[in-house]
Amino acid sequence: MILLKTPEKIQPTWTWKVGVDFGKSFTNVYVNRNNIVEPLPLQNLHLQVTDTQVDNRNPLLFEYFIPESLIPSEKPLPLKNSLTFRGGRNFSLENSRPILDARFYIPDFSKFKPEEDWIKNDVNLGNFILAKLFLQHLALHITAMAAKRGVSQIQWCLSYPSKISLFDKRKYVKIWQDLTQDLEEKTGIKHICPNISDFTHFRSESLAFAQYFADREDHNLICSTCICIGDFISNISDISIWENNQIIYQCSLKFSERDMFFNFLELNPQFLEQRLEIKQTDWQRLEQGNLNVKLDLFMRWESEKWLKNKRPFVEEEADFQGFIRLMAIATAGLYYYIGILLKALHIQGKLQRKEITPVYVGGRGSRLLHWLAIEGEFDRHSKVNLLLSRMLSKGSSFLDTKEITRLSKRPEDEIACGLVQDTTKLQELIEKDKNILISGENCQINGSKISWNSLLKLEKNIQHFQIDNLEHLRVFFKEFNFALD
The missing domain is CATH 3.30.420 (Nucleotidyltransferase; domain 5)
Known part of the structure; x- marks a missing residue:
């Protein structure tokens, strides 16, 4: 005893x-x-009562x-x-x-x-x-x-x-x-x-995320967009649009760090090994889900060190520039779609201001912005802000006022931190009843025509889906190339 x-x-x-x-x-x-x-x-709360070798314990x-x-x-x-x-x-x-x-x-x-x-x-x-x-x-x-x-x-x-x-x-x-x-x-x-x-203590991730920026970082969401970018596994990014500290629209896209980063690595495993110095033999035997888990842990613990110590030596290499270009297209595409949302909401009378918005970005996937910054550390002065603001402008047809993207000071912590704030400047902190996407392209669903700025209210299962002309996608690539020039 x-x-x-x-x-x-x-x-x-x-x-x-x-x-x-x-x-x-x-x-x-x-x-x-x-x-x-x-x-x-967080503590382990162990009480060790006998001595054992560390290698065994x-x-x-x-x-x-x-x-x-x-x-x-x-x-x-x-x-x-x-x-x-x-x-x-x-x-x-x-x-x-x-x-x-x-x-x-x-x-x-x-x-x-x-x-x-x-x-x-x-x-x-x-x-x-x-x-x-x-x-x-x-x-x-x-x-x-x-x-x-x-x-x-x-x-x-x-x-x-x-x-x-x-x-x-x-x-x-x-x-x-x-x-x-x-x-x-x-x-x-x-x-x-x-x-x-x-609603005070049980809240959607999207609302808690926005409350973090409003009450922890003290930003007024007068005319603002919040994006919580998901990681490899969740594969969901939440978008909320605010006016006068009131939410006017919220949606969730199946578009995240996986689409903006990892899928490109899958297409070029040599880049994974030669540039990120990850041996293919460590990954090839893993199934898709476990591969995502392993790479996500690598990104969490190693990416910051890689950007600081390795990136400066490969910035001019063709394969690295090609990789960053793909990431830029994916990120700019997300901003272009938000521009479409702003225009559609203005047409519907839900958004009063005919302006593009500053953007507040966080979540696990927000670390991708560091890859797009030339110096490997994104901030309000990073040059990529000009590209992202222009994509908002072209997607919405509103004037480009060179709005900046503000990256969270506490990536990954926003939702948990927002939940425990005692007071808030946000009004009617209740999520809208419906989480409905706006089309973004003219299409046909079950024979009914849906315009690019319409809500995708689906009352039946989709039996037939068709897009005759990818008009906005074509305009996006045209404007993306002009922006780079």
């Missing part, structure tokens, strides 16, 4: 407001304690329990949405135990093997059983940290994907209500969990 020291007695008096951004591939957490907003100070903790070292140590959040099932048992949505059946898994890039059968990387709302296991462990871990710091009450603030059905939204809220009720019974800490109509 090993007798452990009696823990220090804690008098719980504090209240935490915790914002959880449970994304498709990563999860981030922010805490508001007494109006101090900061990332969750670390692999076992990584696989069978939570890791002893949080990687990267300087910024362990956001967490990769991965689970390890080592040592677990069969379970269901109604019958699952946090930590015992599965634990969140923090991979070490140098040793990570996403193809292992005891690791699940696709943990998101597409599979509610896996999602519950991940959130059970996360909520328990946060509660334990809160208890250690003398917290008596936790107000949970949750985000949900802008493109989510009402059924899945209700199911997601129910998971949180069940697990927080269980935590309250076991820990004695009071948990306040939002319901589906609590």
Whole structure:
């Protein structure tokens, strides 16, 4: 028998407001304690009672329990949405135990093997059983940290994907209500969990993202566009357009870092090996999904170092310039489409100003802007701003007022941080009922003609889809080439 020291007695008096951004591939957490907003100070909370060799202890903790070292140590959040099932048992949505059946898994890039059968990387709302296991462990871990710091009450603030059905939204809220009720019974800490109509504490990712720029970075969204660019795995970018601090339009595009970056690497694996110094043998045996996971981790940990140390030596090489040109076309195309949105909304009378907007960009995919900056670090003075502003102008037919793109000061953190802001300058912070795309090209759906500026309101399944003439696409490439000249 090993007798452990009696823990220090804690008098719980504090209240935490915790914002959880449970994304498709990563999860981030922010805490508001007494109006101090900061990332969750993640700790492993281990109590080591016997001595073991590090070489034996670390692999076992990584696989069978939570890791002893949080990687990267300087910024362990956001967490990769991965689970390890080592040592677990069969379970269901109604019958699952946090930590015992599965634990969140923090991979070490140098040793990570996403193809292992005891690791699940696709943990998101597409599979509610896996999602519950991940959130059970996360909520328990946060509660334990809160208890250690003398917290008596936790107000949970949750985000949900802008493109989510009402059924899945209700199911997601129910998971949180069940697990927080269980935590309250076991820990004695009071948990306040939002319901589906609590717009203050249960908000779409798009709205929380915009609130970050309005209230954390103190920008007035008088006439503005916000873009949260998704990563390789989520493959969704959220666009919201604001006027006088009110949202007038929001949509989600299946167009992200995967389309703007990774797909080009797939077409040229030699570039991956020769320029990014990634051996093809490390990647060729991986299936598509695991390849995305591996490359995403590389981008998170290595891209900044590569841009700083390697880019200056390859900037004049033809293959690198060709790669950057493709990225520029993809990014400029996104801006051109937003210009089309601005014009369509003005025609519909929803946007009063006949002006292009400044653009606020964040999310995991926003790191791509650094690749487009000549010096490898994007800011408001980067020359690529002129190209992006011009594409907004040409897509909208509004005057080019050389609006700049502002890159988030906290990429990846915007949604979680926005959730826990106490006050906001934004008005009517309620998402519009419909998340409907605007066509962007004249087309026919099920025999009905749809104009380029019409909302794609689809009441039936698409049986027939046709575009007779890619008019805007042709104009885009013409204007893109003029802009480069």
